[in-house]
Amino acid sequence: MHSPSAAKGVPPTARCAECALRETTCFSPATPEELEFVQSYRSGTVIIPPSSTLIRERQTHERLYTLYSGMAFRYKTLSDGRRQILNFLLPGDLIGLQQEVCEAAQHGVDTITECSLCVFPGDGLWNMFRAHARLGYSVTWLAAREESMVDDNLLTAGRRNATERVAMLLLHLHRRLARLGLADENGAVTFPVTQQHIADALGLSLVHTNKTLRRLALLGLHEISAGRLRLINPRALARLAEYYDRPMQQVPLV
Amino acid sequence: MHSPSAAKGVPPTARCAECALRETTCFSPATPEELEFVQSYRSGTVIIPPSSTLIRERQTHERLYTLYSGMAFRYKTLSDGRRQILNFLLPGDLIGLQQEVCEAAQHGVDTITECSLCVFPGDGLWNMFRAHARLGYSVTWLAAREESMVDDNLLTAGRRNATERVAMLLLHLHRRLARLGLADENGAVTFPVTQQHIADALGLSLVHTNKTLRRLALLGLHEISAGRLRLINPRALARLAEYYDRPMQQVPLV
DNA sequence: CGTAAACTTGACCCTTTTCAAAGCCCGTGG
């Protein structure tokens, strides 16, 4: 059995109780009944190719997903093509909750790598709240955590300068990936994100992102090569970004 | 009976069933049992003076609030004082949910005007999910809606220019206030927000915010005077900001 | 091995920031 990764789209196990994600220490354990319910709620799994659209901006979409493996992102665009990435999605993230609220998705979701996901019918959510309050609570928990992530990104885009923004993104993504157990013995993580993604996430131009990234690499703070990111001087990066390391805690998984 | 306003801190009614907010058409109706539960869950009400701190950044806080009247905002700051306003809070908004997730508040909440709020003990939330799934679902709904608001602000701060940002903020706040029935016959709404608030919400400097605001006013797009905002040419503002008017829908209220 | 995507780098320009100072509004106190 291989563990799911952020890089490739490994299909989810047939039975939720044997979900490889749950075998990590990242997620809070669920009771057998809850697993049973999630299993019955799940309508299937999908694998989506890299650089493709899972949810189209401004279009009604009646499904929820849990990202099982691979990497994706939420974004919004303006009519002239300007794009803002709202946050990156990693295994365990719940996708599509906002559509429950405003019948049309206000943001798009695109994959970066090939992604595999568990699919849930959107209209079953209310049912879940009724049948398993704990799972409903978990959904709220996940929603609040994602908002907190967007809050961070808004502070970054609104008030940090280019250097601080890049340092922030590197640190934040590395930390999230490492937490999922995706770092190798050298502390390097798979990093399929392009500079265009970084620019769009930080509200910078591609060119300036490149120059800033270059500068930080030259200063010996990090290294990106062969699709992997390694933080050489995380302390310096954290100082730059004023990165507050919140204690890790277990995250619910639906 | 006077209706709650965004300007002053009118104390909430003693009984939730007679809540003046619920008498508007903005909020989805609740059953008597739900009202009963909310009433018993509520531990009291508070009135907070203008320009004061309700929740301190990065500090544990064990309470939830529903804003009943007045105007406030969520924000984050960097050590050198740079501040980013994440979103504005208006009557009906739920405050403090994120603290349930990451035991310490990652953002501060300050009042703009005097505010009155209903107070709920944080540790009773889980209980609510269990006792009244519908209310739990409402909390999730509110969380998702707030996230969607922060998403919008991130797009604005990250990818719009100064003019577009200001147009966006004017439209968005006006719309939210008007929806609560706070617009007078001329379509003007109480607008206690300072230019510093606007600057901090948009990720601009105070000076540039002023100049941009001035330009739009000179162009005859809006007017701010005597603490009231009136949109003179909302169409032009909407065109500038690429503002998509989502249909109004009823919002849950806890 | 060739082509397209992704990354680099330099030069120039413009939007926004910073600095500085004055004007306005309003409540307080003499």
Add this chain to the structure above:
DNA sequence: CCACGGGCTTTGAAAAGGGTCAAGTTTACG
């Protein structure tokens, strides 16, 4: 009643951070 002071707004001038344009280089992959 009017002077004083603090917060908010307004304006101008100069500086800079970041955007845009253009072109070259490297990498990935069919």
